[in-house]
Each structure stands twice: as C-alpha cells, then as structure tokens.
Amino acid sequence: MLTPTFRNHASYLLYPALLGGALLLWSSLWLGIGWDADVAMQLVYWAFLALLVILERLLPFEPAWNRNDGQLRNDIVLSILTIALNSIATIVCLWAIEWAISTIEPLVSLKVWPAHWPFYVQVIPGIILWDLGNHLAHRWAHKIPLLWRFHSVHHSAPRLSVINAGRFHPIDIVKSVVIGSPIPILLGVPAEIAECYAALYLFGGILTHANINLRCTFFSRFINTPDLHRWHHSPHPVETDTNYGEVTVVWDRLFGSYVFHARGSRRNLGLGYTVPVSRHLLEAIWHPLTPAGHHAGPESRIVSLPEGVTAVADIALTEFLAAGPPAHGSERVAGVVHGIQVKP
Numbered sequence: 001m002l003t004p005t006f007r008n009h010a011s012y013l014l015y016p017a018l019l020g021g022a023l024l025l026w027s028s029l030w031l032g033i034g035w036d037a038d039v040a041m042q043l044v045y046w047a048f049l050a051l052l053v054i055l056e057r058l059l060p061f062e063p064a065w066n067r068n069d070g071q072l073r074n075d076i077v078l079s080i081l082t083i084a085l086n087s088i089a090t091i092v093c094l095w096a097i098e099w100a101i102s103t104i105e106p107l108v109s110l111k112v113w114p115a116h117w118p119f120y121v122q123v124i125p126g127i128i129l130w131d132l133g134n135h136l137a138h139r140w141a142h143k144i145p146l147l148w149r150f151h152s153v154h155h156s157a158p159r160l161s162v163i164n165a166g167r168f169h170p171i172d173i174v175k176s177v178v179i180g181s182p183i184p185i186l187l188g189v190p191a192e193i194a195e196c197y198a199a200l201y202l203f204g205g206i207l208t209h210a211n212i213n214l215r216c217t218f219f220s221r222f223i224n225t226p227d228l229h230r231w232h233h234s235p236h237p238v239e240t241d242t243n244y245g246e247v248t249v250v251w252d253r254l255f256g257s258y259v260f261h262a263r264g265s266r267r268n269l270g271l272g273y274t275v276p277v278s279r280h281l282l283e284a285i286w287h288p289l290t291p292a293g294h295h296a297g298p299e300s301r302i303v304s305l306p307e308g309v310t311a312v313a314d315i316a317l318t319e320f321l322a323a324g325p326p327a328h329g330s331e332r333v334a335g336v337v338h339g340i341q342v343k344p
C-alpha cells in the first residue's frame, strides 16, 4: 500500500514528471529516432492514457470520482468520436499549413513570423500564438449561446477523469479547429511548431482532466493545470467563465480571466440544473442541434453532486445520479443527499 507520506511527496513531483516525461518520449521518437511526429504522438498518447488510468486508482484526487457515474459508455463513445475528429482535423490542418506555406504562402501568409530565427527561439512564442486561437474558441464557446449549447456537453460531466477528457460534442471539436487555426496559419508559424503545440494540447489536456492528486501551484502560474481546470468545470458561472487557456495562461492573464486559488479545490463539478444536458448519449448529441437546444426531461438529466459532497457512503453514486434533479429548488436534493458522507 502507498503510505500517506509517499502520496504527499508524489503529489508534488508527479505533474512535471508526467508532462515532461510524455513530451520527452515523444520528442525523442520524433527528433531523436526519426519517427513520424503524428505516429509517435498517438503511440505516446495511448501509453500515457493507460498510465494515468492506473495512477487514478493509486493516487486519486477524489476517490468518489473513480466510481461509475453511469456516464462511462457516453464518455468512451464521445472520446472515440473526438479522437477520430481530432485526428482528421489535425491531419487536414497540418496538410493545409504545409500546402499553404509551400504553394500559396504569398497569398495566405502575412509573412510576419520570424521563421529564419533558431527553432528554440520560435517555439515558445509560436505555442503562445497557437494558444490564442484556441483561447478565443474556448472563450466564445462560453459566451455565445449557440456555441455554448455544444460546449456544455463537455461541462456536463459531474466529475473529471482521463475517461471523460474527450467528452466533447462533435460540433465543439470542429469549432475549435475552425476558430483556433487561422491566426497562426495566417501569420506563417511553421508546421513543426504546430506539432509541438498539438503534443502539449494532447498530453497536457488529458492531464488537466485526470483524477490524480497532483499539486501544481508553481506551474499553474504559467500553464493550464488540473488545479486550474477543475475550477473551470465548476457549476458556478463566475468560476466556469475563467481559465480558458488550453495550454498556457498567457491570454487569460492578458484578458483578465485568469483565476487561481492556491488554497482549496473544487470537487463538485458539472452544470447542476442550469443546463439540462441529457445523460443519454444520442440525446446529448442530438438536442443541441435542435432549435430548442438541450431539453432533457427531469428523469434524464445529468446531475451534479451538491456543494460539499465529495464521497458517497450509504448509497451508490449511480443511484444518487439516477435519482434525478429536484422537483422544486433544493428540497429534493437535500432528501437524496441524506446518507451521503460530507467531508469537513
């Protein structure tokens, strides 16, 4: 068994070790051995995912999130859709960049990027620039109702884990690529930097959703971390509408949406009853495409755990979630929560 002392020390070291290890392995396969960057990225991604699933059991941030919440099938299907769409989008996007640069660069590129500078000097500004497009795509997904109806499927998860890191509506994925890519392409950022950004986006993205006890206070000042992202998944809009950066926090700091709480963590996540996303997969995909948007009935809505409830003692989490939303206000929640252990 892992002792509390070991878990405590591991929580400080794991975040840089995991993210740095995945990036080092990928870059070694790509630049050291000469593998195709995308093939190496996919291989490292699946190995990384398997490692994180094991660590979620050994060093959970919130043990209650490891229980089946009844959304496992939805999360897996949506993740497969997301991975497929992302792979296609990445290939199309990188092909478009290479084609634009080699064929019609004078027409599409503003030629303001200093491509003649050494790569190591270009890489960090290039990553920050790529993050601008994705930051705007994410921010607008929260602020524009038509986009929020798709992005809210991702926010409907009542817990965070590597399994639901890919829980996105397909339209949400397409939107991110369409809005996120033009800025760096137009400015002429090299395709190699797009590869570096994609690796950070992929490995860092799955890590920010992992249910692993990782303490990232230092890193949260510069890049998106699990600490920051759990606040982004809060059921309270004032907390949700912050920390939009997918990889860095640069644009959140500049635009005033960076929020970091060094003490405390958010453990009740989801949308509560504010956006009634259906827990049925086909409805969750179909409803946002209809004029009415999400319109799940009370019996089929995804339910968040109430404030302060972090572990289930007397009833299974699935039973709690299946109990549905309150008929009026919070009275029924209080009734359903009776029997749940509330941590001080």
Ligand SMILES: [Zn+2]
Binding pocket: 138, 142, 151, 155, 232
């Ligand atoms: Zn969001």
